[in-house]
Amino acid sequence: MTATDITTPAGSPIGLDVPALRKWVGELVPEFDGAVHARLLQGGRSNLTYEIQAGPHHWVLRRPPLGTLTPSAHDMAREYRVVAALHGTGVPVAAPVGLCEDRSVIGAPFAVVEFVDGTVVRSAQDAALISAAERWRCALSLVDQLAALHEVDPGAVGLTEFGRPEGYLARQLKRWRSQWDLVATRETPLVDRLFTALVDRLPPAGPSGIVHGDYRLDNTILDRADPELVRAIVDWEMATLGDPLADLGMLLVYWDPVSEPVLGVRHILHGNPGFPSADELAEHYAHRTGEDLSHLPFYRALGYFKLAVIAEGIHARHLAGQTVGDGFHTIGDAVLPLLRAGSAALTGQETA
Template identity: 55%
Template structure:
């Protein structure tokens, strides 16, 4: 497509590419499938391909859609062994396409979004995939942020408390209805913030469909994507959120039909925790709190998507069911706090 897509002014973008990406030809663009937050487009000039990310239309949670942060962490991780796309260009000027955006190289591969996507693979491959994801998370958390210029990427202390406050603030911005369980969950989290471990780079949204896998071997991660919520923080929050995505309560957020992450063919949460603990050498302390925080965060994100859908600001299909997930996620968060050690 060579005209203007929803959320993307291609003629203006072409001028930006002519200036910032030497050798780029006439661009074509299409909206990539998947994603419930930032908008993602595939760009090509017939010779090279790139991916552009921009905030959602009518975004109601601005701190969760910081293109500059996403671009910076991807650029810093390039030579660390954590698989990422290569950073190409960043634009903070809203006059180009109406909002800040970032461009990275296109990484070809397979994205496992639904349980049906797993049907082509045997159980051993699915387990290898899940193991590779945990090992990638371990590799990310092993990096010294100061060694790659990210020592100031976030405040090293108080991450968990800031997360509780930030996501409750987001709730007050996006809530479309009263939900007592969210209020109770927030109160209990705020009253039980644990001591944190050493701050490391956290992805903030680590799950199987935020990775690109080798099409010939789903046990190989070619790139981790969607770094919009990355910062410095407690690694346990990343692990716990990865476990939250194992819960079928998450299914409606991706349009229903069974998310790949919730497949019963994936290893049990306890097995994933054990793999992380052994591979990282970290104590998996404070897991109930981190799980509850993960449920709280995803519930708020789902409500934000639901609010944008009600306002007519979503692009693509599969948004009708997202709002259904919020009560179940809030209830699961409360259950995690009531059941120490639960995964």
């Protein structure tokens, strides 16, 4: 991630009351008696993320976006809980620091974790800095870490009640269809067409596990010296218990350059040979986990549907002047191509 210095007239980064945060830090760390410095980190398209320096402490703070439009999203306690549960399991996450659900402190609930130094590969320009061999290993390591997450027993880490895995896929379809109605800035028959096709192709329930919900390369922090090493998986706001193959489907959607306007940067596959194809990623996951991927077209189509709704929601916030930072003006352009790609994934056809 890169940082920006978008600030309010009072000098705090937009969306964050630094004097109020300093008081909270003083209560969290009684021996602390110094200044708190904060800056907004660019890279997120949903929750706002800040780098925090408080004396010797180096943290990351996340809070919901300005003008949240979808009531079930941006649950900071949920995100913090799964990170705290996974810390120490071998799944790489940032060490938890503290959670504040009192909106009166900075105007919104927020979570704080340790800052993880590393690099984030977000764009073709970032990917060009690593070799073709490193790109291949980096991508396969990304799949390995996803498989490791899915192997964690939720009960063993205190997440038995973290979600309702029964009926997960049907609820996902209902949720994202209803969220479209909340955020839609346009009318299109593509939404109902894809939704109906997904309902008709709903696969039988399989084993459940911890689902990240938005798994992709730039939601990981890689080691600066060895991009094969994932130092932390981040952005857990959509995590729950459910069908792990939904994560694989979502990863493959982000591997498709059709997602480029959502990411706001040139897609990593452009001009950078050496990365595995989406099919090769899926094959590696199947080899690593032994999972049956016969219903993978459904999971990919669900991922396209979900990302289209997410993109429409961000686009709606952008039109309302409720986004912070840059790179938001292209997101609305992704919605219709994503819906078409979802329909094509179910039929095995290529999109134009």
